[in-house]
Amino acid sequence: MDDMRNEDRAALAARDHLFSPSEEMEKLGQAARPVLTHGEGIHVYTDTGHRLIDGPAGMWCTQIGYGSPDIAKAISDQALRLSYNSPWYTTNSPAAELAGRIAEMTPGDLNRVFFTTGGSTAVDTALRFTEYYNNVLGRPAKKKIIARYDGYHGSTALTAACTGRTGNWPNFDIAGDRVSFLSSPNPRLAQGRSAAAFLDFLVGEFEERIAQLGSGTVAAFLAEPVLASGGVIIPPKGYHARIKAICEQHDILYISDEVVTAFGRCGEWFASESVFGVVPDMITFAKGVTSGYVPLGGVAISESVLARVSGGNARGGWFNNGYTYTGHPVACAAALANIAVIERDGILPHTRAMIPRFDAGLAALRDLPLVADVRAVGLIGAVEIMTGPPHAEATDLDKKIALRVDEIAWDLGLIVRPIANLCVISPPLIATAAEIDRICAILREAILRTGKEVADGHIG
Ligand SMILES: Cc1ncc(COP(=O)(O)O)c(C=O)c1O
Known part of the structure; x- marks a missing residue:
């Protein structure tokens, strides 16, 4: 046991003691997920020394890549200066400064x-604010949340209840009349309609739903x-602005x-206005x-919305929502350093320059027989694997094949995020042109090799 490497100990402890997100319960305790030991730039390394491109940017988050001395220093300096303060009766300068920076970035x-x-x-917090807001405004019936199938919003009871990925629902008590789901704007559901007609359908469905529920609810x-x-x-172009106009007509908050x-994933600090209008x-x-x-996370709120329930309109209310780590000084210092690196290294213009290359690189995979669709926006892309006609329902075989593509890509040095029959790629924003090309080349090779395995009858 004493000769055991730290990494081997970690793998064993993970198998025996960790309980991880999205755990397949039948296999609990039988195997551990790969143990990553370190990262550098856009690469991570496993405990067996395998070097991989971090294709999904961790979980859509490792924008500036691994091993930044600037962030490490900011974290260390802040931990030594002030490691914590209670946000209930004090604040700290990184949180205040970060709030100011974010206010400048938001529309x-x-x-x-x-x-x-x-x-x-x-x-x-955004949803609890909505609840608070309508209670203070004297509209206790105005509580329903309209979300979409295929949406993902988190793992608290309320955000999971707003998550329309129905595959996440079994064995949880999701159902309730607080949340109402609209159709996913998935092109599969367009069923041959033009983009404009599909958009009209989606917007019309929203209006009908409001009428059905009553806008007062x-x-x-x-x-x-x-x-x-x-x-x-x-979603089809114009979707967001049309939905927002309807929200305004009915005094519904758009979150x-x-x-x-x-933070740069679509080439801008925030994408709502600059990318989606x-x-x-x-x-x-x-x-x-x-x-x-x-x-770290947060919610930026409109001043005019806040004005309706604050100051002279507060009606004695207190927004009693918060976390021990709200505005944590070390996290906020890390965020300020992250923003400084993004600015200093020109990462937003770099991302904007890489987006068309990423888009074209993925689109070129369309010629492969297993590829039914390719979608990309910003540095977020998905390759849809399908053995049947495009826009059909994915089968278990399609999911198995997509998983095999991901396994082969892993062996070839690229992490791909499996989502059902999709191979999802959203690289760190610092990926260079050559690295984007390499990602697309590995993906192509992995799909080709998988196609051969399918043809040879090895997957079925
Ligand atoms: C759009 C969206 N909202 C909310 C969440 C939940 O964030 P977290 O996992 O940090 O709680 C996620 C996580 O992937 C997400 O993709």
């Missing part, structure tokens, strides 16, 4: 920022600009969940705000 009058511990708590529309974990689903799309009432963020170095 419209979204100038006040509430910090949380990650994405789920950011969305949860609908509090919020909650949406990711791009449904990321739900399969990189990109844009930018946990994935913010909508100025929401609230924007949630997390992940890329610290490039994944430490946990």
